[in-house]
Amino acid sequence: MRSRAVPIVRFRNLLIASIQMELTDELVLALRDDLSHEIARSSAAGVVIEISGIDVVDSFIAGAIRDLCQTARLLGVETVVAGLDPGMAITLVEMGMTMTGVRTALNLDGAVDQLQEAVARTESRDDELLHEILGDDAVEDVAG
Amino acid sequence: MRSAPARTGVMDELERVLGQYMSAINARGVLRLALRRSSLSERDLEHGRVNARLVEALSTSVTLYVSDRSRMSELSQQIRTVLGVGRADEDLSPVTVEVKVEYDIVRVRGEARRLANQMRFPHTDQIKITTAVSELARNIFRYAGEGRVHLHPRSGPPESLEVVAEDEGPGIDNVDEILAGTYQSKTGLGRGLIGCRQLADSFHIETTPGKGTRIRLRKVRGR
Numbered sequence: 001m002r003s004r005a006v007p008i009v010r011f012r013n014l015l016i017a018s019i020q021m022e023l024t025d026e027l028v029l030a031l032r033d034d035l036s037h038e039i040a041r042s043s044a045a046g047v048v049i050e051i052s053g054i055d056v057v058d059s060f061i062a063g064a065i066r067d068l069c070q071t072a073r074l075l076g077v078e079t080v081v082a083g084l085d086p087g088m089a090i091t092l093v094e095m096g097m098t099m100t101g102v103r104t105a106l107n108l109d110g111a112v113d114q115l116q117e118a119v120a121r122t123e124s125r126d127d128e129l130l131h132e133i134l135g136d137d138a139v140e141d142v143a144g
Numbered sequence: 145m146r147s148a149p150a151r152t153g154v155m156d157e158l159e160r161v162l163g164q165y166m167s168a169i170n171a172r173g174v175l176r177l178a179l180r181r182s183s184l185s186e187r188d189l190e191h192g193r194v195n196a197r198l199v200e201a202l203s204t205s206v207t208l209y210v211s212d213r214s215r216m217s218e219l220s221q222q223i224r225t226v227l228g229v230g231r232a233d234e235d236l237s238p239v240t241v242e243v244k245v246e247y248d249i250v251r252v253r254g255e256a257r258r259l260a261n262q263m264r265f266p267h268t269d270q271i272k273i274t275t276a277v278s279e280l281a282r283n284i285f286r287y288a289g290e291g292r293v294h295l296h297p298r299s300g301p302p303e304s305l306e307v308v309a310e311d312e313g314p315g316i317d318n319v320d321e322i323l324a325g326t327y328q329s330k331t332g333l334g335r336g337l338i339g340c341r342q343l344a345d346s347f348h349i350e351t352t353p354g355k356g357t358r359i360r361l362r363k364v365r366g367r
Contacts, residue, residue, distance in 0.1 A: 020217045021217070021220075022250045022254065023250070024246055024247055024249065024250055025246055025249065025282070026246060053217070055250070055253060055254070055257070055274070056253050056257075056271070056274045056275050056278050057275070058275045058278040058279050058282070058336070058339075059279060059335045059336045059339055060282060060336070063335075085271065086268075087267050087268035087270075087271040087272075088271055088275075090268055090271075090272075091268070091271050091272050091275050091343065094272070094339075094342050094343060095275070095335075095338070095339030095340075095342050095343060096335070096338060096339060096342060097335070097339065
């Protein structure tokens, strides 16, 4: 029985999971599953994993977070990890843990900004593509 | 830093903390229920014998009364503080934590963090110690099923924290390869061990296939 879980909240077009507890391995894996389902279900544009309240980031937790980011990317959304303690960052580097492909931000504000920018970029790219395919007039017709 | 208020007893203190969020009678009920669920007695509590199930049971009951997330985490922090000060506040005596269930990994690193903090290790070193201990505890749980972690503050000089993780599990038969970094297991055993060695000031491993593993590492304060 799972009595606790990391809460996932919706904020505008983002999903935010804030880890403010001691993290058991079971909770880490549950978060990965919950988030993947939530991403698929909610058509969110981005995910923030806020970890300022985490008690440790060891190789297992770091690996799980990296997997989570990759899973989210496969589902078409970007993830930003916010609030990593500088001491934990130093520890990860010293342990030789690579967090390739994991975007980070100092705090929640930074993470939300990054994701909004990414979303805006994608949208403008989509727009350009649409213009290219249909021609400018056609797009305006559709939009108008 | 933990501040230890003058206290009559762990039971009273817990009731007081819970009472800030619910009526006194409910606080008492929640506490009794949590004790029963964790098969602990009041005596156990007064003697600082606390287990993970108690914390778990308290948290679960409390969600019925506190819905607000931030108040919830504030409360669990208070509960942990109360349970933590079952011991003397500046207790630097050695600690042994049995590792049998997954939650014990969290318990071991909690104890490691507390000791490192009380020994006044710099913040980053506290994290390194906690991380290394977490790796060791997880390896025990994953690969040996059960074992124990000893945390031993050494007065020095130089002051240091010694960590010994031992189990009677299957042993690690390719330990040299693993530590040389030439072998990467899918499960992450290698990464964890190498990481531990990187984080510690000294690192020794004795392992006998079929007999068990004993890892000793030390972190010196002020390096």
